[in-house]
Amino acid sequence: MIEVIAFDADDTLWHSEALYFRVQQEFQALLASYCGDDGVMDELYETEMGNLPYWGYGIKGFTLSMIETAIKVTGGEIGARQIQKIIELAKEMKQAPVHLLPHVAEVIPTLSESHGLMLITKGDLFDQEAKIASSGLVPYFDHVEIVTDKTPDVYRTLLAKYGIDPRSFLMVGNSLRSDILPVVGLGAQAVHIPYHVTWAHEVAPVQGDEPIGYVELEHIGLLPDLMGRLGRSGSGG
């Protein structure tokens, strides 16, 4: 039986990647007069990956990577005013209102009546706290955990911290890499709900032919029905 359902936040409960995508397009437009569109996005992604050990995830690190990319792809020709515009774009991102995904506002209160709910989100503490606070969902979660990365070790530590048996734990998220594979590897269950845009970094390679034990749903509105069926038939561990 599933007792605790944990949710990823960005692109599972509210829109996030779409905002990054839009800002990247504005960033590309800003650089168009210097270098056209050629390879800017690839260079940005490479810079972001190289900077992960320095900045981790979140808007501030993304912004520093945009600035570095702008300097690199323009061969140092980018003007200070353009760099200030990149910073302004980032400030708009930070101030952007939280838009819940469809069904979230109904599903979370409903499930909170039958299950313990957790929020487990990866990213910048300052970004995430603000989004969580303005989501209106805080009262429905027993625990909120903001982590710098979602590895099997991080999930193992969280389950131990709250005394949760992995067999009674189910994680819901949009990222195979961060939300599904590490959890399934611990013997817990997982529900994958793809978002229409996925950051390349979060795409997990599927290895081998063995089926991986998780359920895929089209949208979160289908989750209460699934939980009802899991409850009736037993989780099977």
Add this chain to the structure above:
Amino acid sequence: MIEVIAFDADDTLWHSEALYFRVQQEFQALLASYCGDDGVMDELYETEMGNLPYWGYGIKGFTLSMIETAIKVTGGEIGARQIQKIIELAKEMKQAPVHLLPHVAEVIPTLSESHGLMLITKGDLFDQEAKIASSGLVPYFDHVEIVTDKTPDVYRTLLAKYGIDPRSFLMVGNSLRSDILPVVGLGAQAVHIPYHVTWAHEVAPVQGDEPIGYVELEHIGLLPDLMGRLGRSGSGG
């Protein structure tokens, strides 16, 4: 009786502000050819304060504020290569080894034998996690909490979360504003250990003539003796 001692981290257990101070000097040197020394530090501080709602505390926000300041004080004349140098300075900051303050390596293990210990640090999750991990002190703390700000509400929530009576709680830190005043206001006890450099933002104005109930120590090496005396005489609530 004090049962739980909580420690601030930056400039209480290890050096931090001195590193910011050194980087600020290099930043000032970088701008010297554009605008001399005049007002650069004041402008940086003002930019940081204006950016707190966007970036919170930590190296990444500090870096974005340095870049904005550089653009502003040079009237947009700063070159992209100089901005890249600011980013390199920030990366060096992030990679700088953690240097424990004198006595910390002895005092923390000693006190962990007689008291529950907590670490309560304000700042960027990614910065703080890395410093905590490399400090070697993790095994001595029962709980580690990284928060975006240290207000009375934040302390109240933490004490409730762990079921700690404020009268049995003592906070140790270098910042009157963040570590001492909010805690004393909850009826808990506090030990102020000044660091030789204090960020202007952390300097709290002392209001009125009423004495505020906290102890000031010259260095953390004196803390076990103080705890022994508090234990013998009772905390007095």
